[in-house]
Amino acid sequence: MQVATTKVQDMTSGGIRIKALGTRAWAAAVGALWAGSAWVNPAWANPQPGQLNMTKGVTEWSHEPYFLNNVALGVCTVIGVLVFGAMFVAMFRFRKSRGAVAEKWSHNTMLEVVWTTIPVIILIVLAWMSTGGLVSFADTTGSQMTVKVTGYQWKWRYDYVNYQGKAIDGVGFVSKLDEQSNDTRQLGSELDPDAVKVGDENTYLLNVDKPLVVPVDTKIRFVITAGDVIHSWWVPALGWKIDAIPGMVNAAWTNIKVPGTYRGQCAELCGQDHGFMPIVVKALPKAEFAQWLAQQEAAGKAPPATPATPASPTPAPASTAAAPASASTTAAAAATTPGKQG
Amino acid sequence: MAHAATHDHHDAHHGAPSNFFTRWFMSTNHKDIGTLYLIFSLTAFFIGGSFAMVIRAELFKPGMQLVQPYFFNEMTTMHALVMIFGAIMPAFVGLGNWMIPLMIGAPDMALPRMNNLSFWILPFAFVLLLSTLFLPGGAPAGGWTMYPPLSLQSGSLAYAVFAIHLMGISSIMGAINIIATILNMRAPGMDLLKMPVFVWSWLITAFLLIAVMPVLAGAVTMLLTDKYFGTSFFNAAGGGDPVLYQHIFWFFGHPEVYIMILPAFGIISEIVPTFSRKPIFGYKAMVFAIAAIAFLSFIVWAHHMFAVGLPLGAEIFFMYATMLISVPTGIKVFNWVSTMWGGSLTFETPMLFAIAFIILFTIGGFSGLMLALVPADFQYHDTYFVVAHFHYVLVTGAAFAIMAATYYWLPKWTGQMYSEFWGKVHFWCSVIFVNVLFFPQHFLGLAGMPRRIPDYNVAFADFNMISSIGGFLFGASQLIFAGVVIHCAFFSKKKAADRVWEGARGLEWTVPSPAPHHTFELPPVIHDDELAHGHVED
Numbered sequence: 001m002q003v004a005t006t007k008v009q010d011m012t013s014g015g016i017r018i019k020a021l022g023t024r025a026w027a028a029a030v031g032a033l034w035a036g037s038a039w040v041n042p043a044w045a046n047p048q049p050g051q052l053n054m055t056k057g058v059t060e061w062s063h064e065p066y067f068l069n070n071v072a073l074g075v076c077t078v079i080g081v082l083v084f085g086a087m088f089v090a091m092f093r094f095r096k097s098r099g100a101v102a103e104k105w106s107h108n109t110m111l112e113v114v115w116t117t118i119p120v121i122i123l124i125v126l127a128w129m130s131t132g133g134l135v136s137f138a139d140t141t142g143s144q145m146t147v148k149v150t151g152y153q154w155k156w157r158y159d160y161v162n163y164q165g166k167a168i169d170g171v172g173f174v175s176k177l178d179e180q181s182n183d184t185r186q187l188g189s190e191l192d193p194d195a196v197k198v199g200d201e202n203t204y205l206l207n208v209d210k211p212l213v214v215p216v217d218t219k220i221r222f223v224i225t226a227g228d229v230i231h232s233w234w235v236p237a238l239g240w241k242i243d244a245i246p247g248m249v250n251a252a253w254t255n256i257k258v259p260g261t262y263r264g265q266c267a268e269l270c271g272q273d274h275g276f277m278p279i280v281v282k283a284l285p286k287a288e289f290a291q292w293l294a295q296q297e298a299a300g301k302a303p304p305a306t307p308a309t310p311a312s313p314t315p316a317p318a319s320t321a322a323a324p325a326s327a328s329t330t331a332a333a334a335a336t337t338p339g340k341q342g
Numbered sequence: 343m344a345h346a347a348t349h350d351h352h353d354a355h356h357g358a359p360s361n362f363f364t365r366w367f368m369s370t371n372h373k374d375i376g377t378l379y380l381i382f383s384l385t386a387f388f389i390g391g392s393f394a395m396v397i398r399a400e401l402f403k404p405g406m407q408l409v410q411p412y413f414f415n416e417m418t419t420m421h422a423l424v425m426i427f428g429a430i431m432p433a434f435v436g437l438g439n440w441m442i443p444l445m446i447g448a449p450d451m452a453l454p455r456m457n458n459l460s461f462w463i464l465p466f467a468f469v470l471l472l473s474t475l476f477l478p479g480g481a482p483a484g485g486w487t488m489y490p491p492l493s494l495q496s497g498s499l500a501y502a503v504f505a506i507h508l509m510g511i512s513s514i515m516g517a518i519n520i521i522a523t524i525l526n527m528r529a530p531g532m533d534l535l536k537m538p539v540f541v542w543s544w545l546i547t548a549f550l551l552i553a554v555m556p557v558l559a560g561a562v563t564m565l566l567t568d569k570y571f572g573t574s575f576f577n578a579a580g581g582g583d584p585v586l587y588q589h590i591f592w593f594f595g596h597p598e599v600y601i602m603i604l605p606a607f608g609i610i611s612e613i614v615p616t617f618s619r620k621p622i623f624g625y626k627a628m629v630f631a632i633a634a635i636a637f638l639s640f641i642v643w644a645h646h647m648f649a650v651g652l653p654l655g656a657e658i659f660f661m662y663a664t665m666l667i668s669v670p671t672g673i674k675v676f677n678w679v680s681t682m683w684g685g686s687l688t689f690e691t692p693m694l695f696a697i698a699f700i701i702l703f704t705i706g707g708f709s710g711l712m713l714a715l716v717p718a719d720f721q722y723h724d725t726y727f728v729v730a731h732f733h734y735v736l737v738t739g740a741a742f743a744i745m746a747a748t749y750y751w752l753p754k755w756t757g758q759m760y761s762e763f764w765g766k767v768h769f770w771c772s773v774i775f776v777n778v779l780f781f782p783q784h785f786l787g788l789a790g791m792p793r794r795i796p797d798y799n800v801a802f803a804d805f806n807m808i809s810s811i812g813g814f815l816f817g818a819s820q821l822i823f824a825g826v827v828i829h830c831a832f833f834s835k836k837k838a839a840d841r842v843w844e845g846a847r848g849l850e851w852t853v854p855s856p857a858p859h860h861t862f863e864l865p866p867v868i869h870d871d872e873l874a875h876g877h878v879e880d
Contacts, residue, residue: 046790047799072718076712185405187406193405205798232723245650267792
């Protein structure tokens with residue numbers, strides 16, 4: 001697999017990464033066990049009203065944090081029930097008002113050894129589980145595509161570096177908060193955040209003018225940096241966030257399994273409009289992505305005018321969510337269908 | 343009422359000065375300075391709380407209704423700085439000032455004039471910090487962590503840095519004083535391993551303070567020179583590294599969060615045995631656990647930075663080290679529960695707050711363990727899950743412990759009983775509303791809401807509204823607290839006994855209530871059965 005014949009010369013490595021230690025197979029097995037054969041309905045990958053737990057995400061790796069979250073939550077719940085249960089029993093059994101007389105003991109070696117050892121064992125298990133997920137996350141090798149992400153106050157820039165071993169020339173654009181959200185969020189705008197919708201989905205503050213378009217079933221390497229202050233690139237459905245730091249380049253990867261539109265936000269305080277620089281990733285089937293990319297490349301060769309907006313013959317539904325550059329109606333449909341929800 | 347044996351043959355000039363200015367501004371008396379610290383802390387608690395009310399009001403529903411985003415950021419930043427450096431830390435120093443000499447049988451702090459100085463620096467530091475709200479350009483708005491390059495964009499950076507320098511000097515002097523007092527001024531017979539756990543916790547905390555406050559001072563000084571003197575410590579274009587700041591800051595910052603919780607552990611370890619009428623379970627294990635937590639606090643700092651792109655090896659190390667903290671912390675929780683087991687329990691207000699502390703702090707500890715797992719932290723980091731986590735450990739942890747301590751020792755300080763009825767009203771309002779306030783924030787974080795944002799998608803609307811309602815009511819509940827304290831100090835008719843609580847052990851209960859202006863001018867004769875831990879076998 002050819003990777004990363006990157007043309008970005010001003011980049012340095014973000015850090016030393018140990019090679020995968022062979023725990024990937026294990027991690028994949030656990031993942032398969034938990035994720036089942038199918039990934040979740042991608043609609044649930046974006047924040048839902050009343051949502052109580054973390055999303056499982058839609059990528060090869062995103063079940064790792066979900067799985068760990070659930071295991072850790074379960075462990076904590078069990079410990080909590082035992083400890084608080086003992087406490088409540090004590091509070092009812094040993095009330096002075098019920099005639100309880102205080103005992104004198106203040107030591108029990110056996111008990112102390114037990115409640116030191118058992119947590120250690122639980123921790124070892126949790127540590128072992130986490131390490132597997134961490135090692136697989138750290139391995140950005142073998143990617144089929146590279147996208148450079150740059151954070152600015154208060155927008156994101158995406159530059160397509162290479163795809164399937166071929167360098168990409170002149171495909172890059174700035175992605176910022178969509179106009180409707182931006183009008184609505186002004187102090188005293190009197191506009192209703194509930195009215196900011198794409199189809200059935202409320203996209204207030206979670207929509208952009210031009211989403212990052214990527215293919216599914218492709219290991220994509222992101223190289224992430226910033227132009228002014230520190231930002232953090234986070235799409236919950238991808239399962240991770242990583243800081244965009246001026247002068248540094250961080251690397252991370254994803255492999256999206258389900259086509260759809262996935263929304264996230266900047267996660268590092270970056271100034272007054274920190275809350276207003278969302279991230280939208282639109283994952284297309286490979287063929288449609290290839291078409292989209294070809295159009296972008298063609299447009300990129302044209303004089304550097306406005307961001308490429310090829311004539312879209314059909315009225316694209318959900319025009320704010322779908323890229324203005326939607327290659328075809330099928331692409332637009334693919335992007336919007338998962339956005340539906342019950 | 344009773345006369346202190348230690349107070350018999352002394353002249354009138356050993357009483358409190360009658361001149362208000364002399365007494366409160368020039369005081370070298372540990373009790374008066376302790377009172378000043380506590381009043382200062384309560385004031386800061388309400389100022390910082392009012393900032394929180396602005397935050398929760400803006401977040402009440404989606405859309406911007408009240409403030410501009412930049413002002414919102416000023417509020418989050420100032421809320422944290424005021425609560426950490428103005429409310430929580432001075433409250434513990436105040437409690438230490440009041441109680442450590444009383445608990446170890448010392449006549450005063452070892453360095454009384456420095457004690458005066460370390461307090462009186464604080465009001466000036468805070469006037470400086472708060473004045474930025476009224477200056478053109480506004481207050482610091484880059485978060486209390488002040489990460490560069492963002493913090494370098496703020497026009498009020500120099501004010502914040504100078505205020506932090508002053509607070510740091512104050513903290514270091516306070517810590518030196520506490521260490522000198524504990525190591526040198528214990529009454530004969532008050533061996534180190536007979537000291538109350540609260541004194542132990544402060545001894546260890548003081549060492550943490552001395553170790554890390556200079557590190558913070560260094561970090562913010564580098565910010566200052568980067569901004570004004572052309573250095574490039576944190577500027578990659580000049581050969582520096584923005585992440586370096588985060589390493590230095592959190593090398594301070596993680597011990598700092600334990601500075602805010604270890605004395606709380608000490609307080610709970612005093613209150614639970616008193617109201618269980620049973621010695622604390624595993625005294626030595628409790629002391630050792632505090633020391634172990636303090637040690638671990640120095641080797642876990644990068645768990646605040648799992649998303650900056652650390653090398654894999656570093657992430658693994660800091661994850662394991664962080665998870666280890668749950669072992670000594672767990673021991674403490676188990677020991678408190680075991681202290682209650684087989685006791686003879688009553689539930690006065692201090693005990694209610696202590697029990698709420700144990701449960702709710704443990705919930706904060708659970709989310710802390712979850713945050714330690716790096717792959718999961720890639721999702722949790724910088725979300726409301728983190729906000730919920732640290733408010734559980736700081737509000738229902740540190741602040742509840744301070745309230746428990748206030749109710750516990752207030753009769754000793756004022757000589758009068760507080761209103762148990764209103765104390766309980768305050769407790770039940772606080773414990774219910776604090777959970778309405780912070781528990782839903784776990785869900786918001788898990789669903790994907792970043793922290794420090796002034797507005798949000800409608801998917802987060804319901805839980806934010808619940809959280810805001812809880813916030814307003816929790817804030818209002820604290821007015822009851824102020825009312826109870828003022829009533830107890832000035833209006834209560836019910837005199838407090840010397841040994842205020844039936845099960846209380848320790849030297850502080852052998853002096854009259856209110857504690858006379860000077861106590862233990864002659865070292866007390868210590869009877870081991872008077873001490874909470876006089877017969878330590880384990």
